[in-house]
Every structure is written in C-alpha cells, then in structure tokens.
Amino acid sequence: MATNARTLTLTRPAPRGILRSLLLTLPILIWSPLMLLFSPGSSTKPVWLISSAITALFMTALFFMMMRTHSTYHWRRIFFVSLGILFPIEFIHNLFVMRGSMGIPIEEMIAGRTPFCFMPIPLLILPAAFTRTLVFPGSIIGGIAAMVGLWLALTLVMGKGWCSYACFFGGIEEGVAAIPPRAKIRKLDPRWRYVPWAVLLAMVLLSLAIFEPAYCMWLCPFKAVTEYVAARSTIGLIQNVIFILLFAGLVIALPFLTKKRTQCAWFCPFGAFQSIFNKISIFEMRIDKERCKPCLVCQNACPNLSLSKESIARGETLLSCMKCGACVDACPRQAVVWHIKGTQIAWKPERARLMFLYAAWAMAIMFGGTIIAQGIATILHFVV
Amino acid sequence: MAREYLHMAAFVSYGEALALGLASGPACLAACGPVLIPSLLTERTGFRPHARYLSAFLAARLVGYMLFAVVAWELGALASMLPAPRLLMMGVVYLLLACVLLWYAYSARRSCAQPCADSKLVQIGESRNRGVAGAAALGLLTGLNLCPPFVVAGIRAAQLGSMAAALVFFLVFFLGTSIWFVPFVGLGCIVRNQAIITVARMAMVLIALYYLLIGIAMLLGKKTYGY
Numbered sequence: 001m002a003t004n005a006r007t008l009t010l011t012r013p014a015p016r017g018i019l020r021s022l023l024l025t026l027p028i029l030i031w032s033p034l035m036l037l038f039s040p041g042s043s044t045k046p047v048w049l050i051s052s053a054i055t056a057l058f059m060t061a062l063f064f065m066m067m068r069t070h071s072t073y074h075w076r077r078i079f080f081v082s083l084g085i086l087f088p089i090e091f092i093h094n095l096f097v098m099r100g101s102m103g104i105p106i107e108e109m110i111a112g113r114t115p116f117c118f119m120p121i122p123l124l125i126l127p128a129a130f131t132r133t134l135v136f137p138g139s140i141i142g143g144i145a146a147m148v149g150l151w152l153a154l155t156l157v158m159g160k161g162w163c164s165y166a167c168f169f170g171g172i173e174e175g176v177a178a179i180p181p182r183a184k185i186r187k188l189d190p191r192w193r194y195v196p197w198a199v200l201l202a203m204v205l206l207s208l209a210i211f212e213p214a215y216c217m218w219l220c221p222f223k224a225v226t227e228y229v230a231a232r233s234t235i236g237l238i239q240n241v242i243f244i245l246l247f248a249g250l251v252i253a254l255p256f257l258t259k260k261r262t263q264c265a266w267f268c269p270f271g272a273f274q275s276i277f278n279k280i281s282i283f284e285m286r287i288d289k290e291r292c293k294p295c296l297v298c299q300n301a302c303p304n305l306s307l308s309k310e311s312i313a314r315g316e317t318l319l320s321c322m323k324c325g326a327c328v329d330a331c332p333r334q335a336v337v338w339h340i341k342g343t344q345i346a347w348k349p350e351r352a353r354l355m356f357l358y359a360a361w362a363m364a365i366m367f368g369g370t371i372i373a374q375g376i377a378t379i380l381h382f383v384v
Numbered sequence: 385m386a387r388e389y390l391h392m393a394a395f396v397s398y399g400e401a402l403a404l405g406l407a408s409g410p411a412c413l414a415a416c417g418p419v420l421i422p423s424l425l426t427e428r429t430g431f432r433p434h435a436r437y438l439s440a441f442l443a444a445r446l447v448g449y450m451l452f453a454v455v456a457w458e459l460g461a462l463a464s465m466l467p468a469p470r471l472l473m474m475g476v477v478y479l480l481l482a483c484v485l486l487w488y489a490y491s492a493r494r495s496c497a498q499p500c501a502d503s504k505l506v507q508i509g510e511s512r513n514r515g516v517a518g519a520a521a522l523g524l525l526t527g528l529n530l531c532p533p534f535v536v537a538g539i540r541a542a543q544l545g546s547m548a549a550a551l552v553f554f555l556v557f558f559l560g561t562s563i564w565f566v567p568f569v570g571l572g573c574i575v576r577n578q579a580i581i582t583v584a585r586m587a588m589v590l591i592a593l594y595y596l597l598i599g600i601a602m603l604l605g606k607k608t609y610g611y
Binding site for chain 2: 127130131191194195197198199201202205206209211214218233235238
C-alpha cells in the first residue's frame with residue numbers, strides 16, 4: 001500500500017482548481033496594490049496609478065499561475081526578465097533627467113550623490129570595520145542605509161533567493177538564456193564555479209587597500225546599462241571598456257551559448273557573498289535519494305550550475321543555489337523538493353514551497369514590483 | 385647633560401617610530417592584504433607553514449624598510465617627496481608585484497591540500513622553496529610600497545643625525561607595524577581543500593592584473609585616481 005502511494009506521487013500533480021488557486025493567491029492580491037500604492041516612490045499621478053495597477057495585476061496573475069500549475073520557474077522567470085528589462089529603462093531615464101548623462105562625474109561622487117545598489121555591500125564591511133568609514137560615494141541616509149536594511153531583512157529569510165527574486169540585474173541574462181532552443185556549449189568546466197569567490201576575495205581585499213569599491217570601479221558588467229565613470233582620463237576609458245566587454249561576454253554572449261546565467265554562476269561576487277546566507281535561511285532544495293534515479297535532468301536545468309553529480313548523490317544542492325525552482329519543475333520523478341530545514345525530506349514539500357513563495361513574492365512585489373511599476377510609468381510617460 | 389639629552393632625544397624619536405608603526409599598522413595591513421592573504425591561502429593547513437611564510441615575508445619586508453631607510457637618509461626627504469621618482473618607483477614595484485603574484489599563482493597549481501602533502505617525498509623542493517622565495521619576494525616588494533605612513537616615516541628618518549639612527553628608526557617602525565600581522569598565522573586554522581587553493585590562485589591573478597594595469601599607468605604618468 002505504501003509502495004502504491006509512493007508510485008502515485010511520482011506523476012506530475014494535476015492543476016489546482018481555479019477557486020482554490022484564487023484563495024491561495026488572495027494574500028498576494030491584497031498585498032500587491034497596497035505595496036505599490038504606498039511604496040516610497042509612489043505618487044497620486046494617473047501615470048503612476050495606471051502603472052501600479054498593471055504591475056499589481058501582473059504580479060498577482062503570475063502568482064496565481066504558480067499556484068494553479070504547481071510550477072515555479074517559468075512564471076518567476078517572466079517576472080524576473082521584466083524586472084531586468086524595465087530596471088535599466090527607468091534608471092537610465094532618471095539619470096538623464098537628473099544629470100543629463102549616464103556618466104558620473106567625480107564632483108557627483110565627492111558630493112555623495114552616487115546611487116547605491118546592493119553589489120558593493122560585501123566590499124564595505126572590512127573598511128567599515130577597520131576605519132568606521134563607508135568606502136562608497138553615496139548618501140548614507142538617502143540610500144545606503146535603506147538598501148542595506150532591506151537587503152539584510154530579506155536575506156535572513158530567503159538566503160540566496162535574493163538572486164532569483166530581487167536582483168534587478170540577473171533578469172537580462174536570464175532573458176538572453178531563454179532565447180535559443182538549446183545550448184550550443186554544453187560541456188562546462190566545473191572549476192569556473194570558483195571564480196565568483198575569487199572575485200569576491202580579490203575585490204574585498206583591494207577595496208580595503210585602495211579605499212574605494214573596487215568592483216564598482218573596475219569589474220561591474222552592469223555599469224554598461226546603468227551608470228559609468230565619466231571617462232575623463234585613460235584609466236576611466238579603460239574601466240568603461242572593461243564594463244562593456246564583461247557585459248557583452250557574461251550577460252549576452254555566454255548566456256546565449258550556454259543557456260545559463262553565466263554572470264551569476266561564474267563571476268558575481270555578490271552572489272558568492274549571498275551564498276553564505278543560504279546557511280542561515282530555513283528554506284532549501286533537497287533531493288529525495290529514494291526517488292532519485294539519478295538522470296541529471298535537474299543538473300542540466302539549473303541555470304546557476306548549482307547541482308553536481310556529487311551534490312545530487314548527497315541529496316542536496318551546492319551552496320550557490322538561488323532557489324529559482326528550475327530543478328524542482330524539471331525533475332520527472334518529483335525527487336527534487338522544496339524543504340524547510342529541521343523537517344524530514346519530502347515532508348509536505350508543497351507546503352514548504354508555498355511558505356517560501358509567499359515570502360519571496362511579497363519581497364518581489366515590494367522590491368522588484370516597485371521597479372517594474374516605475375519602468376512602466378517611464379514608458380507610459382514617453383508613449384502617452 | 386648632553387648625554388642625557390641625546391638619550392632623551394633617541395627615546396622620543398624611537399617612541400615616535402613605534403607609535404607611528406602601531407598607528408599605521410592597519411593601513412599597512414590593508415595595503416599588504418591583497419598580496420598576503422591569497423598567497424597564504426595556498427599554503428598547507430597548520431600554524432607552522434603559516435609561521436614560516438610570515439617570518440620570510442616580514443623579514444624581507446624589514447630588508448625593504450632598511451633599504452628605504454638608507455636611501456631616505458642618503459638622499460634626504462627628497463626621495464620620498466618628489467612626485468616623479470615616487471611614481472616611477474611605485475610603478476616598478478607594482479609591476480614586479482604583479483609578476484611575482486602571477487608566478488606564485490602559477491606555481492601554486494601543484495599545492496596539495498591533502499594530508500599526503502606532509503610527506504617529505506612529496507615535498508621535495510617545490511612547495512617549500514616556492515613558499516619561502518615567494519614570501520620573501522612579496523615581503524620585499526610590499527616593504528618598498530610607498531604608502532603614506534611609510535613616506536612619513538621616511539621623511540622623519542631623513543631628519544635624524546646618522547644613518548644608523550635612521551635604520552633603528554625604521555626597525556622600530558617595522559616592529560610597530562608587524563604586530564598587526566601576527567594574527568594572520570590564524571589563517572592556518574582554515575582547512576585547505578582544492579576549492580580554497582583554486583580560489584586563492586584565481587584571486588592572485590585578478591590582483592596581479594590590477595597591479596599590472598596600475599603599474600603601467602604610473603610608469604606612463606597617467607592619473608590612477610580621480611578620473
């Protein structure tokens with residue numbers, strides 16, 4: 001009898017009923033408009049109200065589909081790619097309105113008006129500990145404190161889930177990776193996985209030595225689509241060339257050829273830093289070794305190269321897992337499951353998935369949803 | 385009376401050297417960190433290899449300090465104050481640092497993270513020599529790195545009455561800064577595996593590329609800060 005029950009659960013679950021899916025979506029239905037209408041960047045202008053309504057509907061519809069289909073990755077990717085596309089649109093538009101250029105002149109940096117993203121967070125720790133100084137030319141109250149506070153709160157709950165539900169950079173490469181029907185480069189050397197840790201180590205040490213956020217100054221590929229150092233010298237020019245080459249290689253060419261998030265998997269130091277917090281987060285992916293064949297479908301499906309034969313044999317993902325759900329959705333035997341630490345493996349995995357998704361989606365609306373709404377408002381501003 | 389005055393003056397100036405060394409220790413640590421930490425991480429687990437590496441590094445760093453003390457005293461404060469020779473010297477030091485780091489990263493490919501590495505048979509020549517020679521080269525070059533506290537010490541040493549006094553001044557300054565390096569022996573506690581060694585080697589390459597670029601820019605007289 002027990003064997004029969006086991007065999008039955010190997011088949012993919014049937015779609016949930018519409019009413020039940022709607023009931024499960026209700027908290028998100030309430031949360032989305034509230035969050036978007038009362039977010040810090042909100043206003044009562046019709047353009048903002050329209051874009052907020054579109055975003056709220058969009059986020060709610062995606063969550064409804066996640067509930068109805070039991071599938072996570074596909075619907076999350078639609079949100080994530082939208083975020084990746086709309087963030088630069090909104091950000092670049094803002095830069096042109098504020099200063100008429102994407103280049104940051106040194107005067108703006110000295111005045112502490114450089115916009116702060118989450119990337120330099122690990123680079124700030126050692127200089128702050130040694131000298132009680134933040135080596136970033138931004139305003140503490142106006143941006144750094146808010147971003148660090150938000151990041152810390154969300155990270156403690158989600159771990160590296162940040163990289164799949166909040167990062168406004170990863171969507172571009174995830175979108176590019178989705179374009180080709182199959183990967184042109186399939187054999188990937190596993191040692192490339194160490195590069196983000198090496199970049200993290202080198203950039204943390206150099207930031208302390210040269211007293212500026214070394215990654216932002218030298219290696220951030222996303223400077224190419226956000227803001228860059230105004231090239232007034234040869235060094236500035238070299239920096240910009242590095243940004244563009246890294247963006248073209250890691251965010252466009254390699255994701256297209258490998259169908260992987262290569263910048264995240266092979267380069268991003270923030271992702272490596274964020275991996276550490278997977279140890280704290282209560283949510284994780286596990287592999288039920290009794291059900292696993294192993295066919296390695298999950299390993300091929302993982303966009304972040306967070307599964308290896310050894311880790312599958314151990315019944316777990318690598319530390320770099322971003323909890324995107326691709327492996328769970330791909331597994332033909334339902335062996336990869338969402339899991340809450342401290343519980344038995346495969347004990348009510350759908351409950352673990354729901355708990356994670358409520359937290360992740362609430363965060364996605366609060367952080368990414370606001371950016372999407374601002375991006376739509378920017379487009380409406382031009383179109384209407 | 386004159387003798388007492390001389391004793392007092394020596395006490396004050398060497399006390400100043402010690403205070404300067406102790407106060408600027410974190411700055412020295414920050415400047416040496418990109419070189420020291422990745423190279424230490426390619427060493428084997430255990431306090432002894434780390435203590436041996438640090439001893440070689442610090443001893444060579446002392447040699448660098450002493451060389452600079454001689455130059456500072458012979459040429460006076462000019463050597464450390466004129467921007468052109470300073471930039472030239474820094475550029476050459478950065479280029480040499482880059483070369484040594486690249487060599488170190490390359491030669492560390494054979495570092496064995498397993499306990500078998502303790503065997504004398506496995507260790508013939510290769511790792512031990514690399515460790516001491518590499519540590520000494522890196523220590524000497526970081527010792528010649530003209531960071532602001534080091535320049536201050538150079539100017540002060542140039543004002544002393546004799547070369548011997550300048551050498552003692554730098555020795556005391558070195559002792560003050562070196563205290564900050566002692567905790568690095570603790571990195572020996574981190575259990576090495578192939579992943580850590582690979583990460584350390586990759587980090588060395590990245591840091592070497594940065595030094596290479598900055599070194600070339602300095603030699604060409606380009607601005608490396610301020611954009």
